[in-house]
Amino acid sequence: MHLSFSASIDVSSRRWHGVAVWKWDVNEDVCGICRLAFDACCPDCTVPGDNCSPVWGQCNHTFHMHCVLKHLQFATQQNRPQQCPLCRQEWQFREAQPATAEEDD
Amino acid sequence: MEVDEETPSNAAAQPKAGEEKAAGKLHVLGIGGRRAKRGSAKATGTKKTPGEIRIQKDIADLDGGSVAEITFPNPNNLTSFKVKVQPDSGFWKGASYHFTFSIPALYPHDPPKVLCETKIYHPNINLQGNVCLNILREDWKPVLDINAVIYGLIYLFYEPNPEDPLNHEAAELYRDNISQFERTVKRTLAGCVMHGETFQRLI
Numbered sequence: 387m388h389l390s391f392s393a394s395i396d397v398s399s400r401r402w403h404g405v406a407v408w409k410w411d412v413n414e415d416v417c418g419i420c421r422l423a424f425d426a427c428c429p430d431c432t433v434p435g436d437n438c439s440p441v442w443g444q445c446n447h448t449f450h451m452h453c454v455l456k457h458l459q460f461a462t463q464q465n466r467p468q469q470c471p472l473c474r475q476e477w478q479f480r481e482a483q484p485a486t487a488e489e490d491d
Numbered sequence: 492m493e494v495d496e497e498t499p500s501n502a503a504a505q506p507k508a509g510e511e512k513a514a515g516k517l518h519v520l521g522i523g524g525r526r527a528k529r530g531s532a533k534a535t536g537t538k539k540t541p542g543e544i545r546i547q548k549d550i551a552d553l554d555g556g557s558v559a560e561i562t563f564p565n566p567n568n569l570t571s572f573k574v575k576v577q578p579d580s581g582f583w584k585g586a587s588y589h590f591t592f593s594i595p596a597l598y599p600h601d602p603p604k605v606l607c608e609t610k611i612y613h614p615n616i617n618l619q620g621n622v623c624l625n626i627l628r629e630d631w632k633p634v635l636d637i638n639a640v641i642y643g644l645i646y647l648f649y650e651p652n653p654e655d656p657l658n659h660e661a662a663e664l665y666r667d668n669i670s671q672f673e674r675t676v677k678r679t680l681a682g683c684v685m686h687g688e689t690f691q692r693l694i
Binding site: 419420421422428429430453457460469472 | 540544
């Protein structure tokens, strides 16, 4: 006995949605200061994205930019040295590095 | 293909009809799902400050073991709570000490404030209940949390630090005559009046 199927379906798309996902290229999931995810935003912001980005210190530790700026501001106000909140090395911003992911045009 | 047509109209009617379905769709889109949640939190009037959000995370991670017990006198206010420490070894073994924690508005940029409610004879805690612990003062950093402070308190019971005293007399005795110090602590734990200060019986 031999069964054979052959069907041709006539499909035309009337509408489509593009869906994209992005995430920050960071090693840790959450910011050590506010304990919120890097892919979300700091507690002062409502929308994740370029306006609430992670930043790196020379020591390679990562925090939300807004969290670390607040930390440095309080350190200055209280006459304390500007240190990494994690390792206490002097805090220096690390230059952004070119994206490692392959970029497609 | 009909589903496709239906979804946008459903989203338009989102506030009234089928909230669950609308939320489901937003969730698929990721960011929107999060924003929807935030919006509803605002609507119920529970906008949290950054410090409150952070303390919520700390509380979720609390782990005092068998030595420390955390209670919230007012469950609606997470910025004020009590920690009972019952050392299982050291000079103060068996006694219970009650600490109150209050979380400042600028937490975690400012350290929590800790006060010892139980009178104690200890080199690093004075008779007013102020606690001298490095991470509560100069060595605080925002990556520390409530757990770290509780561990710090427990450590003070195991290993007092006479080099950084608040109760200078106790620190001196601890340094110069540790067996006399131990006897003095024993006496205060049994309840006594010493130099006009009343110590409650704790054991």
